[in-house]
Amino acid sequence: MIRQIGVLTGGGDCPGLNAVIRAVVKTTLTQYGWRVSGIEDGFEGLVFNHTRPLKLEDVRGLLPRGGTILGTTNRGNPFSMRVPRGDHFETRDVSDQVVANFRALELDALIVIGGDGSLKIAHELIAKGLPIVGVPKTIDNDLMGTDITFGFDTALATATDAIDKLHTTAESHHRIMIVEVMGRNAGWIALEAGIAGSADAILIPEIPFRYEPLEAMIALRDRTGRKFSIIVVAEGALPVGGAEVYQAPARAGQLARLGGIGAEVALELERRTDREARTLVLGHLQRGGSPSAFDRLLATRFGAAAVHLIANRDFGKMVALHGWRVASFPIADAISKLKRVPPDGELVRTARDMGIVFGDETIERG
Ligand code: F6P
Numbered sequence: 001m002i003r004q005i006g007v008l009t010g011g012g013d014c015p016g017l018n019a020v021i022r023a024v025v026k027t028t029l030t031q032y033g034w035r036v037s038g039i040e041d042g043f044e045g046l047v048f049n050h051t052r053p054l055k056l057e058d059v060r061g062l063l064p065r066g067g068t069i070l071g072t073t074n075r076g077n078p079f080s081m082r083v084p085r086g087d088h089f090e091t092r093d094v095s096d097q098v099v100a101n102f103r104a105l106e107l108d109a110l111i112v113i114g115g116d117g118s119l120k121i122a123h124e125l126i127a128k129g130l131p132i133v134g135v136p137k138t139i140d141n142d143l144m145g146t147d148i149t150f151g152f153d154t155a156l157a158t159a160t161d162a163i164d165k166l167h168t169t170a171e172s173h174h175r176i177m178i179v180e181v182m183g184r185n186a187g188w189i190a191l192e193a194g195i196a197g198s199a200d201a202i203l204i205p206e207i208p209f210r211y212e213p214l215e216a217m218i219a220l221r222d223r224t225g226r227k228f229s230i231i232v233v234a235e236g237a238l239p240v241g242g243a244e245v246y247q248a249p250a251r252a253g254q255l256a257r258l259g260g261i262g263a264e265v266a267l268e269l270e271r272r273t274d275r276e277a278r279t280l281v282l283g284h285l286q287r288g289g290s291p292s293a294f295d296r297l298l299a300t301r302f303g304a305a306a307v308h309l310i311a312n313r314d315f316g317k318m319v320a321l322h323g324w325r326v327a328s329f330p331i332a333d334a335i336s337k338l339k340r341v342p343p344d345g346e347l348v349r350t351a352r353d354m355g356i357v358f359g360d361e362t363i364e365r366g
Contacts, residue, residue: 001108002032002034002108002109002310002311003034003035003106003108004034004035004036004037004105004106004107004108005024005028005034005035005036005037005107005108005109005110005111005307005310006036006037006038006039006046006051006102006105006107006109006110006111007021007024007025007036007037007038007039007054007070007110007111007113008038008039008040008042008043008045008046008070008110008111008112008113008114009021009042009068009070009071009072009113009114009137010042010043010072010073010074010076010112010113010114010115010117010118010121011042011072011074011114011115011117011118011137011138012072012074012115012138012139012287013066013067013068013072013287014137014138014139014150014151014154014155014287015066015139015150015151015154015155015287015288015289015290015291015292015295016137016150016151016154016291016295016296016298016299017067017068017070017072017113017137017151017299018059018062018063018065018066018067018068018069019062019063019150019291019295019296019299019300019303020113020135020137020150020299020300020302020303020306021038021054021059021062021068021069021070021113021303022059022062022063022300022303023299023300023301023302023303023304023307024036024111024303024304024306024307025054025055025056025058025059026056026059026304027303027304027307027308028307029055029056031307031311032307032311034108035053036053036054036055037051037052037053037054037105037107038051038052038053038054038058038069038070039051039070039110040052040070040071041070041071041072041073041076042071042072042073042074042076042114042118043076043077043078043098043118043121044073044076044081045070045071046078046097046098046101046102047076047078047081047083047094047097047098047101049101049104049105051105063296063300064290064291064296065290066287066288066289066290066291067288074117074254074255075253075254076253077117077121077253078093078094078095078097078098078121078125079093079095079121079124080092080093080253081093081094081253082253091253095124095125095128096128098125098130099125099128099129099130102130108131109131109132109133109310109315110122110125110130110131110132110133111132111133111134111135111306111307111310112132112133112134112135113134113135113137114134114135114136114137115136115137115138115140115142115143115149116138116142116143116334116335116338117255119134119136119143119318119331119334119335120335122134122331123331123332123335126315126316126331131310131313131315132315132316132331133306133309133310133314133315133316133317133318133319134306134317134318134319134331134334135302135303135306135318135319136149136150136302136318136319136320136334137149137150137151138151138152139151139152139154139155139182139183139189139286139287140152140182140183140184140186140188140189141186141188141189141339142183142184142185142186142188142338142339142340143334143338143339144329144333144334144335144336144337144338144339145318145320145329145330145333145334146318146319146320146321146322146329146334147320147321147322147323148298148321150291150295150298150299150302151287151291151295152188152189152295153291153292153294153295153298154289154290154291154292154295155182155189155286155287156189156192156193156196157292158282158285158286158288158289159179159181159189159190159193159197159232159282159286160193160196160197162179162197162280162282162285163179163193163194163196163197163198163199163230163232164197166179166230166280167197167198167228167230170228170229170230171227171228173228173276174227174228174275174276175228175275175276175277175278176218176228176229176230176231176266176269176270176273176275176276176277176278177228177229177230177231177277177278177279177280178231178232178233178262178265178266178269178277178278178279178280179193179199179230179231179232179233179262179279179280179282180233180234180235180259180261180262180263180279180280180281180282181193181232181233181234181235181282181286182234182235182282182283182286182287183204183205183234183235183236184235184236184258185205185236185338185340186205186206186234186236186338186339186340186341187202187204187205187206187207187234187236187237187340187341188341189234189286190202190203190204190232190233190234190237191204191234191341191347191348191351192347193232194232194351194356195347195350195351195354195356197230197232198230198354199230199231199232199356200217200218200221200229200230200231200355200356200357201214201217201229201230201231201232201356201357201358201359202231202232202233202351202356202357202358203231203232203233203234203237203261203265203358203359204234204236204237204341204358205234205236205237205238205244205340206340206341206342206343207341207343207348207358207359207360208237208238208239208240208241208242208359208360209237209238209239209240209358209359209360210239210240210359210360211239211268211269211272211359212363213357213358213359213360213361213362213363214231214265214269214357214359215269215272215273216363216364217229217357217363218269218273218275219273220363227275228275229275231265231269233261233262233265234261235258235259235261236258236261237261238261239359240360244258244261245258245259245260245261245264246258246259246260247259247260259281259283262279262280262281263279265277265279266278266279298321301319301321301326302319302321302326305319305326305328306319309328314328316330316331316332317329317330317331318330318331318334320334
């Protein structure tokens with residue numbers, strides 16, 4: 001019998017997290033009458049017992065708000081967590097503590113709102129007996145099992161808006177403008193914002209690039225009177241035979257931080273052409289702001305559906321969007337591999353139809 005459920009947000013934040021929390025609380029309280037406990041700062045809240053009850057008044061006005069009222073962290077993996085010990089920190093497996101606290105808090109089920117990292121942790125906790133359902137979130141849209149994650153649409157709008165704005169300054173100064181966008185090892189934001197913002201080239205991790213096609217594209221545009229170019233580069237993009245560019249190496253419980261490929265591409269293109277190049281790194285702007293109408297709707301549907309999964313005792317699943325239908329999908333399968341851009345897929349082909357260059361083609365300079 002279910003009396004109380006917990007909800008947490010894990011990993012990098014994204015627009016729509018608050019909308020999910022609101023939908024979870026409203027659905028739970030009005031449809032089932034169970035209590036909801038908000039767990040603070042991802043799984044850390046279950047390690048240190050940082051929780052608070054969530055009532056209807058706590059979620060009022062939350063729908064359009066970015067971020068997460070519960071807080072989040074991408075360092076809170078209880079299977080390998082940095083915890084204080086005397087005057088220093090050590091990395092320990094504190095997952096048994098999570099299980100013990102879950103029981104002590106009298107939780108009967110847990111909703112984990114997270115991307116692949118948080119859902120991997122959820123999967124390991126399910127193996128330890130915790131009844132968990134997932135809600136897929138990430139601006140990167142790289143989770144298997146759902147056509148789209150909430151947060152992606154808002155990030156895409158932010159990136160597209162930036163590309164639109166860069167067009168006029170690029171044109172005025174006859175420059176190459178490079179926009180570096182997020183997405184880790186998946187190029188969805190770069191690809192879709194590049195098409196929507198009418199970029200001249202898109203560089204994504206799934207299609208390693210060479211500089212020659214970019215050079216040829218710039219020369220070709222020059223000759224036809226378009227003395228500027230816009231290049232969208234995913235943070236995880238890499239040249240053929242080269243490697244990704246990192247700002248910081250992996251540290252205890254944290255992934256290596258990508259960033260800097262845009263500046264490298266700018267330098268190299270300045271060397272190879274007589275054009276000036278400038279780089280804009282959009283960074284965390286893409287994770288901020290009010291969720292788009294699409295993300296508010298998806299987040300609301302996901303939040304409500306997650307509660308219904310619990311009511312059906314359908315644990316080990318995450319909610320998912322299949323076509324226009326909200327469905328469910330096993331967490332184990334969702335985390336089995338990343339959903340990356342298919343290099344021969346329809347989106348890449350459409351971009352090529354628009355004359356957008358990916359850096360893998362042979363272009364006659366004429
Ligand atoms: O996974 C979401 C994401 O925003 C990635 O696109 C990006 O590489 C990463 O998180 C940045 O994480 P952090 O906030 O730790 O710098």
